[in-house]
Amino acid sequence: MTKRMRDVLLGLTFVMTVVIGFLAPAYAESKSFNVTLGPFFEDVTVTSGTKSYGSGAALICVYSTSPNGGHFWITKDGSQCSTSVTVGIGQTKGSSYNSSSSSGTVVLHAHQIYWGGGTDTCKGYVNFNN
Numbered sequence: 001m002t003k004r005m006r007d008v009l010l011g012l013t014f015v016m017t018v019v020i021g022f023l024a025p026a027y028a029e030s031k032s033f034n035v036t037l038g039p040f041f042e043d044v045t046v047t048s049g050t051k052s053y054g055s056g057a058a059l060i061c062v063y064s065t066s067p068n069g070g071h072f073w074i075t076k077d078g079s080q081c082s083t084s085v086t087v088g089i090g091q092t093k094g095s096s097y098n099s100s101s102s103s104g105t106v107v108l109h110a111h112q113i114y115w116g117g118g119t120d121t122c123k124g125y126v127n128f129n130n
Contacts, residue, residue: 030125030126030127031047031049031125031126031128032123032124032125033046033047033108033122033123033124033125033126034121034122034123035047035070035110035121035122035123036119036120036121036122037068037070037110037111037112037119037120037121037122038111038112038119039111039112039115039116039117039118039119040071040111040112040113040114040115040116041111042111042112043109043111044109044110044111045107045108045109046072046107046108046109046110046126047107047108047126048105048106048107048108049105049106049108049126049128050103050104050105050106050128050129051074051076051081051097051102051103051104051105051106051128051129052103052128052129053100053101053102053103054100054101055097055100055103055128055129055130056096056097056100056130057082057094057095057096057097057130058074058082058094058095058097058106058108058126058127058128058129058130059092059093059094059095059126059127059130060072060085060087060092060093060094060095060108060124060125060126061087061091061092061124061125061126062087062088062089062090062091062092062122062123062124063089063090063123063124063125064089064090065123066089066090066121066122066123066124067089067120067121067122067123068089068112068113068120068121068122069086069087069088069089069091069113069122070086070087070110070111070112070113070120070122071084071085071086071087071110071111071112071113072084072085072086072087072095072108072109072110072126073085073095073108073109073110074095074097074106074107074108074109074128075106075107075109076102076104076105076106076107077104080098081097081098081099081102081106082095082096082097082098083095083096086113087124088113094130106128108126108128110122
C-alpha cells in the first residue's frame, strides 16, 4: 500500500467517524412500530424510548404501506408531555414536547383516528429526538 493510499483511507475513516458521530444521536431513538389500535377511546402503548435534554419535538411517521393512520401522543412519568397529533397514511408529523429542558424515558401512545369498534393496524416509526 502506498503512502497516498494509506492517507486517503485514513482520511475516509476520519470523515466517516465524524459523520456517524453526528448522525447517531438523531437516529438512536428512531423506532419502528407495527401496532393494533383498538377503538377510538382506547389508549394503546406503541413503544418507548428516551427523550434527550434539549429535544423540542418527536417525529411520527406512518408508512405509505400502512393500512391505517393513528392519533398519537407521548407521556413521560405517566403524564402527557407532548401535543397530540393525527398522522394519516403516508404522513410524517411532529409532536412538540411541552418542555425541551427535560430528558428521560418517554412512551408513545395511540388510538384509532375515527370513532368505531374493531381494530386498526398501523405501521410506522417514531424519532423521539427530532
